[in-house]
Each structure stands twice: as C-alpha cells, then as structure tokens.
Amino acid sequence: MTDTKPFLALSGLTKAYPGVVANSDVSLSIAPGEVHALLGENGAGKSTLVKMIYGLVKPDSGQMQMNGAPFAPSEPRAARAAGVGMVFQHFSLFDALSVAENIALGMENAPKMGALSQQIRDVSDIYGLPLSPDRVVGDLSAGERQRVEIIRCLLQEPKLLIMDEPTSVLTPQEVEILFKTLRKLSAEGTAILYISHKLEEIRSLCDSATILRLGKVVGECTPAETSARDMAEMMVGTVLQTPTRAGKTPGDVVLDLKNLSAKSPSAFGMPLRDISVQVRRGEILGIGGVAGNGQDELLAALSGETLSAQGMVSFQGRDVGLLGPTPRRSMGILTAPEERLGHAAAPDMSLTENAMLTGAEREGLDKGGMLNWPAARRFAEKIIADFDVRTPGPGNAARSLSGGNLQKFVIGREVLQRPDLLVVNQPTWGVDASAAASIRQALLDLAENGTALIVISQDLDELMEISDRFAALNEGRLSEPRSAQGLTVDEIGLMMGGAHGMEVAHV
C-alpha cells in the first residue's frame, strides 16, 4: 500500500433482477497492492458485484473508474485487457482439456502451446504453485484446479485479481500456501479483491474490508483491528444463536461399514477406497474433506444409488449393500444429497410431488402402487409448517424456492420421516445464517432422540460445532475417526491430506 490513489473505484453501483435487488448503491475503492475483502453472506450480492467488474453483468446505474478514467467493460475480454483477472469459485474450467489448453482459453493473445507450457512452468515456479501443463484438468484435485485458475490470471499480469471464495476447496495447509502467494502478489503491487465469508481468513490476510448485506454496503473496517464477532454481526445483522446440545452416551451400532469400496458413477469422480467405520445411535459423525474427495460417492453408496458388494454395508446387523434406495428407506436409512435442485428435488415439480419423492414408503403415501396425493399434500404442508419453509404453498415448484428454503424443505422431508440413520451432505451450503442455525439444531435434536447421523460438510466450523466424532475424506479414503473435542486445525488439516503435493514447493 504505497499508493493512496485508488486503482479501481466503484460508486453507486446498482443492479436489479426480477424480484430482487442484487446490488443497491454500492461504492468501494481499491488501491494498488491493497488486499480488499468483500464480506457477506450467501446472497448478499458479492457475486453480482464482481461480475460487474469482470464485464459479465452490466450495472443498471452507477460508475466504475480505473486509474481515474471511466471503466465500463462490455465483456470479460475487455475487463481482462484492462488488467482485471478473476479466479472463479465454480464453472470456469474444462475437465476434458489439458491445463495448458484451459489456460490458453482464458488469455487474449495466447502464445503457441509449447511457449505457453514453458510460461506456465515459470510462473508456477516463481509463485510456488506446482502444476504440469500437460495434465487433463478433470484428473486434478480441487486445490490443483484452483492453481490452474490462478496461473491463468497471473500470466495476464493483472493489476487487479478477484478471488471468489478461494479457500472453500483447500485444506488449512493449502490455504497458508495460497496466502503466501497472495501476499507476494500484493507486495508486487497487484490489488486483490478477496471475497469470503470466513472471518479469520480475512483478518489474517486483508488490509481493508467492505461488508455487504442484502445488496447494500453496511460497513467498512480494517479487519486486523476488528473482532470476528463484530464483523459477523455486521454481516448477518442480528446476534447469532449457537445451537445447543446435551451430553449423551452413544447407543448400539446402527451402521457398520467394512472395507467399503465403490467406483464413481461419473467420469471424473472419485472412487471410494476401503472405508471402515461404525456409527452408533444418538451419535453424529462429522466427515470433512476437500470437495471432490468422495463425498458424493459416499452418500450414494449409503443411499443405495450405487450398490456395493456383500458385507460392505450393514445396517442394524443386516447386509444392505445390494439393496436399492426404496428398501433402504423403508428400513430407516434416509439421506439428503448436496445438490438440491436436480438431485434432492426435481426443480419443475411441485413441493407435494417432491414430498412424494422420498416420502412414499414411510409416510404410507403408496398403497399397492396407487399414490395418495391428498396425503402427500398434507405431508408437504407439515414440512412447510414445521421447518418454516417460506413459500405460498405446496403447489409451488421446487425451483421457485430460494436456496435456503429449499434446503429446509429437503432436510425437513427426511427429518420428519423419523430416520434411524440420516446422512446429509452439505446441509447448510448456501443457506443464510439463521436458517443454517435452525437446520443444525434440527440435526442435533434428531441425534438427541436416538438417530445416528453422518454429516458431510466442507465447513469445518460447522462440523466442530455439531459432531461427536470427526473423520476426513481424502482421495476416497476415510481417516480414522477421532473425538471432535480438542482437535486442532493442524490435526484436521493433516487428516484432510495436508498440502497435496505442496512439499515440493519452495516459496
């Protein structure tokens, strides 16, 4: 922060979508070399704001200035030409293409492949981000994929680097390495706009922060001098309730996995390797790990979407590995997958129909093949009432609900069916803080009443808050579960696989 003149200044940016104002009169400025945090909950308007800077979305009103001159990129190409680079959270890599090809696609004047590969090697050496240009991106780990994006930006020598939730796919050790890279860039004069909702990270990395709530700027601060609690309250707007739980002693073994191995159903998925673990009545087993290390596959193997060989999965003493989802559900194994739209729920179907989707057996909605729709409607209404789902009624389509409300519906649908074993993947992903708290409370209550739970999540704070025991998935293997109490971040990081291949890096 040698220069006080801002590199980029936004003033009065407003952008509305039908039914929602994503950004309202947002102003902020970033100086060269400054690491500026953009803080806010999911849905606070962070993504829309950076999309405007990157030329993906046009503001309805307001101005942007770069180095004092008007800046209005009509498309990402123009933004990139002006020195803006962006590392996306999702959706910007091509699985079937090589690292070099992926990088070439993000550059304006990509050199020949041979020369580009050399440049990639050079940059990855300088910034301590080891990466082989010839590998196919689909085979890379989440951390390595992020390196592809970062290097793609760095090759353009950006003056402003936008990072959208970069650490959600990294182990704690990998986060440290990323921060070293970012600090080095900042020292070289690159401005960094860092989007996150993780407060501790922001406190250790960022020079200044702008806090967004419901599309508006609600505060600015210097993170190092502000407590995490204060920032959280600015972000959420209310004082947070932490879930309560009573101490308890686990009961009988409900689920017993013995050397569970299974292929992944998708081309670039992760096979499960030799997973052995027991879960008891009244116990919550938290499973962490970087995304793409077998989370979806584990849920599918438990729900019955993928079958496994004899003896690998037993439930209350019975071998269920060869049973499909319907018989498992009848026995009391209920699950809620991560992807809400399209997996846990059918987007264009009504909530009544979506209640039928998993409720047919246990709620008695299916009488010899004939479906009882009025009863399904009542079940849907009960979920809506008990879980405070905001919707005009059960006749509305699933996709018309906001992410948080749909998640409450999906979790509520399973919880209300009195499971003996409940497996949930990312129960609070993309859900606002108060809804997240109520979902966590529902899970704790369920455990209290004797259900065995497996909670798979990438949010370590969440797992530490509700789990009795903790284990991590790494390359399809599950670490030895340990009691959640007293685990340190370093220990968790090592369980998650430490820094993938980062030992060779010399920063």
Add this chain to the structure above:
Amino acid sequence: MDLSVINPLLFIAGFLVAATPLIFAAMGELVVEKSGVLNLGVEGMMITGAICGFAVAVETGSPLLGFVAAAIGGALLSLLFAFLTQITLANQVASGLALTLFGLGISALLGQSYVGVKPPRLGDINFGPLTDIPVIGPILFTHDIILYLGIALVAATWAVLKFTRAGLILRAVGESHDAAHALGYKVVRIRTMAIMFGGACAGIGGAYISLIRVPQWTEGMTAGVGWIALALVVFASWKPWRLLLGAYLFGGITQLQLNLQGAGVAIPVEYLAMSPYVITIVVLVILSRDKSAAPASLGRNFHASS
C-alpha cells in the same frame, strides 16, 4: 452366383464413392457435436441438400453450382434447428426429429418436377498419366473433385480442432458452456455457426447422392444415410480420422452388398439391403461402452441466466 463379376478395382473405386456422402454428413455432425449440440436432423438436411443441389444443377447445367446450392440449402434448414435450440431453447432431440420430418416433406415438395430427370454429370479430374498407373490409377485417380474435397475436409477439420484457437474454443464450448460463457465466449453464436457448418456439409453429402452416386432424384432417396452418419460420429469417438475409416467401412459394406446383389448371391436381396443397418447396430453396440470421448455438454441447452 458368379462372384467373378465383381471387379476388385471397380469395387474399391465404388466404395470410395459410396463413402463420400457419409464423410460429408458425419464430418459436419462431428463439428456440431464438438460444440455440444446434438442435431438429429442430418437426414432431413441431407435430403434437402440432395434436391437443392439436383434442381440447381439441372437448371443451370452446372453440377458445381448444384453443390454450392446444396450447401446453402442444408445450412438454411439447419438455421431452423439453430433457432429452435439456441434461441427458443427447445429440446434438441425433438427439434432434430422435427427437422428430419420437415426436410423430408419440403424436399418431396421441391422435387416433384424433377423425378425422372437426368442431372448434368460432374466430370472426373484429369490426373493425366497418373490415371494409367496400374491398380492405383483406376482406384485413386478416376474421381470427381467433391470426393477429394471430402478427404480434404477430414484433414482440415482435424487440423483446425487440434491446432487452432478456433478449434480449441469450439471444443471448450462443447465441454462446458457455463465455463466458456464465464470466460466471455459467445456460446450461442459459436454453436449457431457450428450448426450451419453441419447443415452445409450434410447438404453437400446429400447432393453427392443425387448428383453423382445414383444419379437421379427420388423421394426419400437418402434412405437413412443421415442416421448412419450420426452413428458414425459415435463410432469414431468424435475423432476425424477414425470417422474417415468408419465411412470407408460402411461404404465398403454398402458397395459389397450391392455387388453381391448384382452377382446373384443366394441370399435374398432384402437381407443384403438391410445389412448396412444391421451392421451399424452391431458396431454401435461394440463401441458404446466407451462414452468418455463425448463432449460433456452434448445435448444440453444453454441459457445465460445471470
């Protein structure tokens, strides 16, 4: 039965001709599918190309102008498909079928006055003394220019897809339209251009049947070649040179069964005539285990929502 009536040299030269419509149609579809679009309307675009080419060739007396018209006709028809799938976001399978049904109808309508007409002939290229080389000469150097263009098309498509930035962008769009959009590529525009290229190629393939291979006009004369072309793209795992190989294989089978019919083999004509279709199925079965080469966005519609 007299197999000696089959002249091996003429047979090979013949199957190069039989394979050419397939090469064009399948090559066009390969590019379309590489961009992530599944156009099942190949048969409809081929038959439209067949009649457009035929009509223009007859009216102008120039077969080459006929081929140009066939390409334009196929591309125009494909524009309908592009409109349905890229603008109105209609289901690609249904839209492709609609294109085929519509193409069969419109070609029959356009072709009414051309039944029984003889088209002008497109002469073979004069290779001079090369034609006189024993064996190789009659096989390789006695063809029209379109046949060689077909082979050139394979080489060009391969090179463009593999080595150029345009090819890389096309593959990227087919792989993940969301990612391509996020990087600022115009997904709809790129796909529309790919669809039109596919339409033009299918049109030329159709005209090759009506102007050179048969050569005359009858309703529904493409008789499923467009569908075999679709199968061929799967067969080739979306790889141009494998596609060429596959086209020759099918060309060979078609030519062989025709020759066997001519030689009066003891197998009834109908069973010989169904053989290319049966073999297509068999090949599809053998090769369908490996789908990993398919573009990941194939058949999915794109709408930039925010």
Add this chain to the structure above:
Amino acid sequence: MIRLEKRPEPSRAVSLATPVLAVLATMFFGGLLFMILGKPPIQSILTIFWEPLFGEFAFYYRPQLLIKGAPLVLIAIGLSLGFKAGIWNIGAEGQYIMGALFGAGLGLAFYPLDAWYIFPLMVLAGAFGGWLWAMIPAFLKVRFGTNEILVSLMLVYVAEQFLASMSLGLLKNPEGFGFPGSRNLQQYDAAFNAELIEGSGMHWGVVAALIAVIFAYVLLTKHRLGFAIRVTGEAPRAAKFSGVNPMRLILFCMGMSGLLAGLAGMFEVAGPAGQVTIDFNVGYGFTAIIVAFLGRLHPIGILLAGGLMALTYIGGDIAQSNLGLPAAAIQVFQGMLLFFLLALDMFTNYRLRFGRSAEAV
C-alpha cells in the same frame, strides 16, 4: 431490447395455449405456402380442416377420422411414456410393421380355419411382435449403453426390408397371380378386424386406442410407475435418488411403446389395409411423434392431437384430389406444426421482457 427470462415456475396456462397457437400459426404459414404453390390459401385450409367434418361428403370422411386417428393415438400414447422419461423410441414405424407381420402371419397360418380364437391370438401376436422389436434397442441400451435413438431407427429400415421380403415371399398370396402381397384378411372372417358398427369407422383398434388413453391417464396421474416416469424426465438424478431403477424404466417404456405400435400395425393390417404389401405402412410411426408432442405428452392431449392429425391426412387427400395440392405439401404442413409447437413451447418456462432490466422489477 427484448430478453428471455426464466419463469419462477412453468406456466400451466401457456402450456395449454401453445398447441392451439401452434395450429393457428401453422394454418397461417401453411396458407402462405399453398399460395406460393399457386393454390387458393383460404380454400385449401378450409378443405383440410372443414371439409372432412362438415362438408358435403362428411358422412364418408368422419368414419375415416377414427380409422386414421386410432393408430396415431395408439402409437403416440406409447411414445409419450418414453418421451416423458427422456427415452427416445424413434422406431415406432418398425415396431408397427413387425406387429402387422406377426399378427397377419399368425392369422394367415390358420387359413382357412374358421375359429373364434384366431383374432384374439392375432392381437396377442401383433402386440408381441411390436414389443419384441422395441426390446432390441431397449435391451442394447440397458446392457451396453447403446443409443436407443439410432438403434430403433436403424430397425425401421431393417423392418421395411423384412416386410418386403415377407410380402414377396413367405406371406405372398399363393392365389395372387404372382402379384406381391398377402391374402386379403378382409376376406377371411376369423381374422378380419371388421367395423363394430356398420359405417362408423369404429373397429377394435379404436377401442384399443381409447383404452390406451385411459390406461396412460391413470398410470401417469395415480400410479407409482407413472410418477417414476415423470420424475425421470424432469430430473434423472432425483429419480434415481428416490429409488427409480432407470434400467427397468427403459425396458418398460420401450416395451410398452413397442407393444402399442405393434397393436396399431396389427389392427391396421387386419382391418383397413387388409393385406401385407411392400408399402402398406404409410409413416404413422413417424407422424405419431408429432402427435405425441402436439398433445403435450398428455393422454387427453394426444387423443385430441391424433384427431387433428388424422384430419390433416384426410383433408390433405381431399385437397389433393379437389385442388391438386401435392401430397408432400401436407407433409410439410405437418412438419411445420411440430416446429411451431417446439418454438412456442419456450413460453411455458420463459417469458419475454421488453425494455431494460431495471424496469422489470
């Protein structure tokens, strides 16, 4: 500036209105087409849509409506089950042919025996023939993951060759003076699918079509299997998650559509057509695809759409003889209908927004 914007949920009203709008648009542009062909546009349209129902010879054409509509509805009902689930059986034409061959073949095998059980057996044989032909792509898809679109379509060409071989060979009428084609089943009482009420056009195929409509309606609205079909089409992963076995669903949907197409073929060959000939099939299997979409894949809709499409066939014939409108023009007309339908379908899930987005809120 016009933009497309996704509706929060699909609009029912638009979904019901699009087929009607598509028919109107087709009438308009079809009229233009006829005008270009030098035919009077309004009179042509009237001939197609009015003449068969209310014209001078309506007493003759109205029964034809049932005869032409029944196979279309029967096939389209079967196809719609698969289409709803994202299973694309495009080879109904082939299954129709095989149903006809199996049914007629069985009947002819009994010739000249006169027994009550012959016709019911033919019905079973026809259904079996169509089912069998559809199970080939179904089995290959389930077992090897082969694309069912291509395989079912290839099998149409195979079936057509098979039909040619049969009508020239095994099933050829020994007393037919060497002409290709089988004995005429209309002259073989035990195998004849006769009109149930004289002059009404009502034959067993029409009854079967009505039963199929009711069956499909109950299946889709009330039964677990129908729900499974709908969920699979909307969200395949959600269906699998809920416990649907996609393999079994493919076998069911393909089998069912083949069975119904086979039945349609059998009723046609034993009734209105009467004879196995090289070109006895007239493309019902393909037209039924249009019928299925025009009917919004809904049983009642398909019933109406089948009637409408039958009307264009009959009206087209009249226009051909009265006005000299080429047969191909009717084919184009039908294709156009599908185009407009698909294009207008967008408005079920999206709406147009005019002006800048800021004003849209």
